[in-house]
Amino acid sequence: MTVSKATLAASFNAVAADYAATRPGYPAALYDAVEELAGRPLHGADVLDVGAGTGIGTAPMLARGAQVTAAEPGPGMAAQLRAQLPDVPVVRGSGDALPFTADSFDLVTCAQAWHWTDPARSVPEALRVLRPGGALALWWNVPDGSVDWIAAQERRLQRQWRQDDVTERAGTLIQDIAPSLSPHCRELRWSRTVPLDTHLASLATHSYIATLPADRAAALIEAERAALRDVFGDGPVTEPYVVRLTAVRTPA
Numbered sequence: 001m002t003v004s005k006a007t008l009a010a011s012f013n014a015v016a017a018d019y020a021a022t023r024p025g026y027p028a029a030l031y032d033a034v035e036e037l038a039g040r041p042l043h044g045a046d047v048l049d050v051g052a053g054t055g056i057g058t059a060p061m062l063a064r065g066a067q068v069t070a071a072e073p074g075p076g077m078a079a080q081l082r083a084q085l086p087d088v089p090v091v092r093g094s095g096d097a098l099p100f101t102a103d104s105f106d107l108v109t110c111a112q113a114w115h116w117t118d119p120a121r122s123v124p125e126a127l128r129v130l131r132p133g134g135a136l137a138l139w140w141n142v143p144d145g146s147v148d149w150i151a152a153q154e155r156r157l158q159r160q161w162r163q164d165d166v167t168e169r170a171g172t173l174i175q176d177i178a179p180s181l182s183p184h185c186r187e188l189r190w191s192r193t194v195p196l197d198t199h200l201a202s203l204a205t206h207s208y209i210a211t212l213p214a215d216r217a218a219a220l221i222e223a224e225r226a227a228l229r230d231v232f233g234d235g236p237v238t239e240p241y242v243v244r245l246t247a248v249r250t251p252a
């Protein structure tokens with residue numbers, strides 16, 4: 001069964017509560033790196049968080065003193081964000097057609113979502129809404145395939161829609177659209193330790209599983225439970241991640 005990119009991109013809405021409860025956040029070092037590559041602190045910055053989802057990537061920027069506006073196309077995800085972060089303005093919109101005037105933000109961020117946009121549209125849109133001297137920062141949590149159990153899981157799951165290519169090529173994709181910009185990249189390793197049930201519930205919120213018929217998704221998750229019990233027994237699961245960050249600054 002081939003599922004369209006649009007269907008995959010919209011799949012999060014049906015699982016938004018589980019997404020909010022179980023997906024990983026991002027380490028503090030990621031936000032340090034965003035500040036470094038943006039050349040300014042988050043404190044006092046006007047930030048547009050594109051594809052903000054339930055606000056997992058948004059909350060730490062608020063905590064650092066940024067004024068964050070969220071752009072999120074999905075109704076289910078936007079509703080979760082409003083529940084989690086009631087003070088954040090949420091505007092329903094796509095990264096491909098941002099509903100904001102030019103020169104509105106110091107920083108445009110996109111956590112785990114830029115692969116759903118069309119760079120030919122989302123790069124010019126981000127550059128349009130940024131002020132001179134602003135920055136665009138894109139990042140993803142990628143499961144660390146150098147760890148044996150992750151490599152085995154990736155082989156079992158055979159993801160239909162792989163983010164990895166975009167996460168590695170984000171800088172090139174930006175330069176294809178805006179050749180004068182110089183992207184900078186960082187990779188940061190981190191991990192979180194969660195109960196097996198949380199790991200499995202988080203896995204089930206991924207688009208390639210959330211779009212399966214319910215019985216097939218349930219069978220896949222139960223097969224993963226069995227495979228991971230062989231590795232972790234009844235203990236918690238340590239999920240290793242590489243955060244891939246790409247950032248560009250616009251001319252001052």
Ligand SMILES: C[S@@+](CC[C@H](N)C(=O)[O-])C[C@H]1O[C@@H](n2cnc3c(N)ncnc32)[C@H](O)[C@@H]1O
Nearest residue numbers: 051052053056057074077094095111112113116
């Ligand atoms: C994997 S979630 C990431 C959510 C959040 N940023 C995070 O870090 O957890 C991907 C999000 O991208 C949103 N999305 C899908 N298509 C999009 C588009 N064209 N522009 C912006 N966001 C989009 C989805 O609705 C979803 O909320």
